[in-house]
Amino acid sequence: MEKRDLVIRFGGETGGGLQSVGQLVTKAAASVGFRLLTFYSPPAEIKGGQAVFEVRLSNQPLYARGDVVDILWVFDREGFDSNIKDLRSGGLLLFDPSDMAKPPAGDYRALGVPVSEIAKTRLRFERGRNVVAFGMAAALFGFPKEPLIDLLKRQFKRHLDLLPQNVAALEAGISWVEDNAAGRSDDYLLTGATPVPGTMVLNGNQSLSLGALAAGCRFLAGYPITPASDIMEFMAANMPALGGTVVQAEDEIAAMGMVLGASYAGKKAMTSTSGPGFSLMIEMLGLASMAELPCVIVDAQRAGPSTGMPTRHEQGDLNLAVYGGHGEVSKFVFSPVSVRDCFFTTVEAFNFAERYQVPVVLLQDTVLAVRTESVQRPDLASVNPATRLLFDSTSAEATNGFVHNGESDGEETQEGAAKYARYLSTPTGVSPTSFPGMVGGEYTATGLEHNELGVLRYDPATHAGMTEKRHRKLAAAAAEAPEPLRYGAPGAPLGIITWGSTAGSVIEAIDRLREQGVEAEMLAPRMLWPVPDHQVGEFIRRKRNVIVAEVNYSQQYANILRSRYENHLESVTTYGGQPFKVEQLVRAILGKVAINA
Numbered sequence: 001m002e003k004r005d006l007v008i009r010f011g012g013e014t015g016g017g018l019q020s021v022g023q024l025v026t027k028a029a030a031s032v033g034f035r036l037l038t039f040y041s042p043p044a045e046i047k048g049g050q051a052v053f054e055v056r057l058s059n060q061p062l063y064a065r066g067d068v069v070d071i072l073w074v075f076d077r078e079g080f081d082s083n084i085k086d087l088r089s090g091g092l093l094l095f096d097p098s099d100m101a102k103p104p105a106g107d108y109r110a111l112g113v114p115v116s117e118i119a120k121t122r123l124r125f126e127r128g129r130n131v132v133a134f135g136m137a138a139a140l141f142g143f144p145k146e147p148l149i150d151l152l153k154r155q156f157k158r159h160l161d162l163l164p165q166n167v168a169a170l171e172a173g174i175s176w177v178e179d180n181a182a183g184r185s186d187d188y189l190l191t192g193a194t195p196v197p198g199t200m201v202l203n204g205n206q207s208l209s210l211g212a213l214a215a216g217c218r219f220l221a222g223y224p225i226t227p228a229s230d231i232m233e234f235m236a237a238n239m240p241a242l243g244g245t246v247v248q249a250e251d252e253i254a255a256m257g258m259v260l261g262a263s264y265a266g267k268k269a270m271t272s273t274s275g276p277g278f279s280l281m282i283e284m285l286g287l288a289s290m291a292e293l294p295c296v297i298v299d300a301q302r303a304g305p306s307t308g309m310p311t312r313h314e315q316g317d318l319n320l321a322v323y324g325g326h327g328e329v330s331k332f333v334f335s336p337v338s339v340r341d342c343f344f345t346t347v348e349a350f351n352f353a354e355r356y357q358v359p360v361v362l363l364q365d366t367v368l369a370v371r372t373e374s375v376q377r378p379d380l381a382s383v384n385p386a387t388r389l390l391f392d393s394t395s396a397e398a399t400n401g402f403v404h405n406g407e408s409d410g411e412e413t414q415e416g417a418a419k420y421a422r423y424l425s426t427p428t429g430v431s432p433t434s435f436p437g438m439v440g441g442e443y444t445a446t447g448l449e450h451n452e453l454g455v456l457r458y459d460p461a462t463h464a465g466m467t468e469k470r471h472r473k474l475a476a477a478a479a480e481a482p483e484p485l486r487y488g489a490p491g492a493p494l495g496i497i498t499w500g501s502t503a504g505s506v507i508e509a510i511d512r513l514r515e516q517g518v519e520a521e522m523l524a525p526r527m528l529w530p531v532p533d534h535q536v537g538e539f540i541r542r543k544r545n546v547i548v549a550e551v552n553y554s555q556q557y558a559n560i561l562r563s564r565y566e567n568h569l570e571s572v573t574t575y576g577g578q579p580f581k582v583e584q585l586v587r588a589i590l591g592k593v594a595i596n597a
Contacts, residue, residue, distance in 0.1 A: 005058045006190055007066035008137065011083040012075025012099075014043055014051040017130040021073075022053035023372075024134040024155065029057050030201045030374040031147045033193035038203075038372040039065040044226075044310045050082055057141070059192040062373075063338070063504035067583045071140070071188060072108075073133075076100055084108075092188065094136075111181060118172050127162075128169030135173020140181070142189040145174060198377040204342045204368035205230040207375070208298065209238070211346030212270055214378070216385040217296070218244035219269040221258035223251055223277060226310045227369040228300035231272035252277035256284035256297070263293040264445055266435035268350055268385075270296040275304045275317050278361075282324045285359055289329040289470060291445040292423065292433070294353035294388065296346070300364040303577045312577030313366040315500055318556040321361040322529045330429075330470040332356070332477060333529035335363040337485045337503040340375040342368060345526050348482045351386035356430055356473045363528070365551075367501040367579050391420060391434035391441040423452045425465060429472030474530040481525070481532035488521035489514075494593060495543035496522045497536070497569075499557055502549055505580040512586050518593060528557065531564055540567050545596050547572055547589060551579060570596070 008025065010018035022038065029036045034057045043049025056066045068088040074080040077100040080093075087093060089107045098116035113136055119129040131152070138148055152166050202210075209231050212220075220239065222232045236246040245262075249255035255271045262269040273281065278299040288295055301317045303309035321333045332352055336345035346362060353360040422443035424431040431452075434441025444454040449466060451457045485503055488496075488510045498506045503524035510520050523539045525532060540546050540561070546569050548558035553575040562569055572588040574580050 004060060004190070004192070005056070005062075005066070006071070006141070006188060007054060007056045007069050008071040008073065009052060009054040009069045009083060009086070010073045010075065011052050012050065012079035014045075014049055015047075016075040017133065018051060018073075018075050018079075019053050020130045021133045021137065022055055024130070024151070025055050025137050025141075026372055027155070027201055028134070028138055028143055028148055028151055029055070029141070029193075030199060031151055031195070032143055033195040034059060034190065034374070035062050035193075036201075036372070036374050037062040037065065038370075039367070040370045040372075042311045042370075050078055052083065057190055059190065059194075063507040064582055065579065067581045073137070074100070092140075113176070115173075118176065119169060123165070123169055123172060125165045125169060128166055131166050131169035132173040132176075135170040136177050137173075138170075139174040139177035140188050142191070145171075196376070199374050200377050201372060201374050202339065203230070203370055203372045204336070204339045204364065205300070205370070206234055207339050207342035208336070208346045208362070208364060209234040210378070211343035212296070212350065213239065213242060213244075214343070214380060214383045214385070215347045215350035216268045217270050217350060218242065219246075219259065219262040219267045220244070220271065221247040221249050221255040221262075221269075222271045222273060223249055223255050225252075225274045225277050227302060227366050228272040228274050228277075228298060228364070230369065231298060231300070252280040253284065256281040259295050259297075260284060260288055260291070260293050263288075263295050264291075264436070268294075268354065270298065270350075272298040272300065274300050274302050274310075275320070276307060278317060278320065279324075282320075283326075285331065285361075286325045286327060286329050287447040288359040289325070289331055290447050290449075292357040292431075292470070293445065294357050294359070296349050296353055296360050296362055298362045298364055300366065300369045302366050309577050311366070313501075313551060313579050314575065314577065315363075315365055315502065315551040316553075316556070316575075317363060318499075318528065318550075318552070318560070319554075321363055322560065328467060328471070330473055331358055331529075332360045332474075332527065333363060334360060334482075334526055335365075335500045335528055336368060337500065337524045337526065338375075339368060339371055339373040340378070341485070341526070343378050345482065347383055347385070348526065351384075352477055352480075354386045354388050356428075356477050357388060357433060358473055358477075363500060365500050371501070389430055389432050391422075391432045391438060393438070393440040419453065421452045422454050423450065423466065423469070425452060425469045427472070428476040429469045430476075431469075478527070478530040478532045479534070481527035481535060484526060484532075484535050485524040486522065487524075489519040490521055492519035492521045493544035494518065494520040494589075495539055495546040496520055496549055496589070497539065497546060497557070497561070498522065498524050498549040499528055500524075500550075502551055502580060505582055505585050506549055508582045509580075509585040509589060512582065513589065516586075516590075518590070520589070529560070531560065533564075536561065537565060540565050540569070545570065545593065547592055549573070549580065549585060549589075551575065 039054040073094040303314040
C-alpha cells in the first residue's frame, strides 16, 4: 500500500542515539526529495531522561507534526511505556532485543532489530550502531542507497578514515531489512518524491540566526538557556566571519546592557533568551524604549511559570512581551509562523527596530526553535536591510534650537553647548539619531525623562509630549506591518486567528474541516503588537464567527483582541506543554461551530 504521509518516532533515554538516527533519517529524506518536518522533545535533565525525536515525511507540503505514529522505534523499555499509546492500530514497533525484552502483544506489529549485535559482533564496529539503525530505517522507507552514502561522507567528513566502516554499517542495516523484513515494510514505502533544487534542511533557530545575519546584525550578547542556546551557538560559529561579535555575558541583565551599548555605538544588535531570562531583561527593555535604542530580543518561549518545563512548548509569554515594563514602554512584538518564516520575520524585526528606533521582541517558541524542516533557500536578493534615520550636521534641525509648547528650548545641556535635537518631536515619533564620533551629534542617551535635546526634565508638559512622541511610533509601524499569513477560503464565514507555530496546525485543520464540509480562513499576523487593524480588524469584521487558537491557558492573544474589538471572539487553547494535534484542533473548532450554529 502506497503511503503519502509517514511518521516515525524514536523514543528512549537521551544519549542512546535516537537523535543521531533521527537526524540522519531527516537529512536522507530531504536528499531524495521528500518534504519533512520533525518534532524533538528532549528531557529537562542535564544528563539522562527520556527523549522523543519524530520525523514526518510526505511528498506533499507539511505544516504540523502527525497525530499518530506509523513506526515507533524504542531504545529501551521506558521508551516503549511512554510512547506505545501513540502508535496507530496496525503500526510497526521496532526494538533491539539487546535493549529490552520482547514487548507484550498488542494492536501493532513488533519487529526485533538486532542493531547492537550487528555492530558489535558481526562488524566489530560498535561505534557504528547508529549507522546500522539508520540503514534499517532507510530500507524500511525505500530510500535509494547512493544518496545515503553521499550523506555519510558529508556527515563524517572529519572522520573520513572511518568512512569504509560506516558504509559497511549502512549496508548491513539495509541488508538485514531486505533479508528479514521483506514484505513486512510494504505499508511504509514512500514514493513520488522529487528532489527540489535549492532545498535546505535547518531548524527554526538556525533560520532565525541566518535572518539576523542577513539583516545586518553584527553583535549578540546572551546567556545560555533552553531552547534559545542554539541561536548563540550558531552566531558564535558564524558571525565573526562577517566581522561581528558574540559575547556570553554573566547573566541576562548584563547581556541586555551590552546589546544597548552596541546599539548606541551604531551596531545592529540582538540577544536571545527564554521566558525566565526575558523577565530579567524587562528593566533594560524600558531603557531601550526611553533612550530610543533599536535592538531585537528573541524570546524562545517555553512552558512556565518560573523554570517551568524547560524543554516543553507553550505560547505563554505574549502578555509579558506586550505589557512587560514599568511605565508605558513603546515596543513592537513579532512572531514567525514557520521555520522558513523565521528567516524573513527576523529580517522584518531588525528593519522595524532600526526604522523606528525601538526594541522589538521576537517571540520564537519551542516547536519552531527545535523543529527541522526542508525549506526553499531564501532569496537574499529580496532582503533589504533597513538603516536608521541619521543626524545630518548640515540640517537646521540638527544645529538650531526648536520651539516646544511655544517656548524656546535651545538651552545648553549639562555637558556643554550641544544643541542637537536627538529626540526631536516628529509626526511619526522617529527623530534623527547619531553615532559616537559624529561631530555635532553628541547627546545623552538616558533612562530619565528628557526633552528633545536630551536634557533631563520632569515637568508634566515634557513627560506628556515625549510619551506621545514615543507612542506615535506604534501607530505608524502598525500601518506598515508585514503581511500576515493567510490560508483557506476568503469568503468563509468562519475565521481562525492564530500566531507563531500554531499556524501550521491550523492550516492542516482547515484542510480537514473542508473535507467535512466546513469552510474556514486563517489569519496569522507576524506583528502581534501593536495590533495592525487593517489586517486583524478587517478580518474580524467580515467573519460571522472568529476563533483564536493559541497554546496557553489564559487566552492571551484573544484577550488582547477582545480589548480592542467588540466582536465576540471564541478561544481554543491547549496548555499541556505540547503543541496542538491537528485532530484535537479540528474537534475543538467543530465544537465551537456547533454551539454557535
